[in-house]
Amino acid sequence: MMLSIKLAYRNLVGAGLRTWLNVFVLSFVYVLIIWHYGVIDGWNYQAKKDMREWEVGNGQYWQQNYDPYDYFTLEESHAIIPESFNIGITGGNIAPVLINQGSVYPDGRIKSMILKGIDPDQKVIALPTAALKAESEEMPVIMGRRMAKSCKLKEGDVTTIRWRDVNGTFDAKEVEVVDIFDCDVPNVDAGQIWLSIEDLREMMQAPGEATLLILGEESEIKEDIPGWEYKDLDFLMSEMDEMIKIKRIGGGFLYLVLIILAMLAIFDTQVLSIFRRQKEIGTYIAMGMTRNQVVSLFTVEGAMHAILAVIVGAVYGIPFFLWQMKVGFSMPAGTDDMGLAIAETIFPVYGIGLILVTVLLVLIITTIVSYMPARKISKMNPTEAIKGKIQ
Amino acid sequence: MKNSEIVKISGLVKKFPMAGGFFTALDKIDLTFGEGEFAGFVGPSGSGKTTMLNIIGSLDTPSEGNAIVLDNDINQLSSHKAALLRRKHLGFIFQTYNLLPVYTVFENVEFPLLLLRMSASQRKKAVLDALEWVGLSDKVKSRPAQLSGGECQRVAIARAMVKKPLLVLADEPTANLDSDNSHHILKTMEKLNKDLLTTFIFATHDDKVIRYLRRKISLRDGKVTADEIVKN
């Protein structure tokens, strides 16, 4: 084996350009796969972090009727907050949110949306709720960039919102957009308007009530409370985790195509060299190499492309990865409309595991692909091979 | 085996499958070669010279009869054992040199020693010695493409001789060389034969080679037609 490695190295370096072409192709595969997964992982990491910071907090309590997928039950999905939460709320560790259905009239068009009331002083999620304390003639509201765009509203605009009160009759009120925030979490942006929870309670005639409670980092209550169900992070993030899984599978497809292309290059080189180097193979055998030694030499030669590629890939890949980690990767415009949580700039995350698995996988596949044609050597007739006759 | 007997061939027949039967390339050959011989198979093209050397070199097997090479019955040898026999005791010189093009002269000559797992310092000494025998000490770092045909064949001789094998098989070693170069490499081999007692068996139809042989075995259509000791 040591001999094979030594000879394979001599042969590869001696072969020059062809070797380096293959090595470069392979190194490109490494770098691209690692970078691609780095971006996906960086994106996932940021999306999950944003989702926790902006939306789900450290877990939530839901009023038992609350179903985020069924807006028509929102009317029955709020209740008085149980007393056991009071310490948390006053301590700033729990942020109650009251939710109702409503509509907004930008430019005289009707557009249904969700009204979310929250304490302007809350510190549990990153939402800039302090803006709701603005001095304003009309009731202050805030919304995300997406919502503002779809309603064609700007900061300072006044518009009309409508909602149904306890008696089922429609009420209307003028509101002023006091802040438009930038956020990559669609669940706090698209199709919703935020206002002070006290304002919304008044509008709904639901004093002291909430639909859900967002828990902060220090919150310790974890059990269900009559009428309120505890939702842990696994549950709240499950949709996101599902999406991440799908994206990783999509990435895996690219992975596969790249590896197949690189392997075709290696396979082609191997088949060609076994064909062209018959005389050399015959000479090896005449000088006393066993057939297995020759097969192993050619296999190692092929596999060594993958090892040299690690070195070459590291030479330009590591500076590239570090640079990307620093400046981030700007997503092309337009991805916004996919409705996913997408930050404009992704900072790739490169796990050691990812790098090891990629390198190992490529190495194993290269070895197999190199071995397959090399096996033919053991079926060669040495007397023919020495003459370099074409078989 | 008698101590001095290197090769013993008896009743050897080699047949190659052909369309509609067999072609007999070697027909009932009986021969022995002793230690230190400088012998050659001589005959026209197609007479079976290369086939003979291939069998002695354990690269091919007889169809009938026996070939005993250094106590090994070629018929009984596994491909692994045959490889070991070649590795330890046989050297080959080919008409087309068969040097490894990507290796330097040094690395080409070193190759058989790598297979024998010699230490680096032993290898270096042996390679430099062998290159001195063939007068190529100044070409250590050259690659085959940078050498003349004669120099290439001298590298091939050094490669065959570097491990001091008991038997060297040389198939038309001068076919691609002019007469000056031919004489030069033959003198080199003759000297090695005398200094190291290495047995040489040639296959040739080149008069320049034939003049150096001390034993001339004439082949025609796969049969030995003469086996003469030549005094020169």
Ligand SMILES: Nc1ncnc2c1ncn2[C@@H]1O[C@H](COP(=O)(O)OP(=O)(O)OP(=O)(O)O)[C@@H](O)[C@H]1O
């Ligand atoms: N593998 C083979 N299959 C079929 N026939 C073969 C094979 N090898 C050799 N022969 C035949 O056996 C005969 C002897 O061949 P060989 O190569 O030994 O001749 P040679 O004396 O070395 O000739 P040359 O001087 O041209 O090298 C030739 O007629 C050749 O065609």
Ligand SMILES: [Mg+2]
């Ligand atoms: Mg021949």
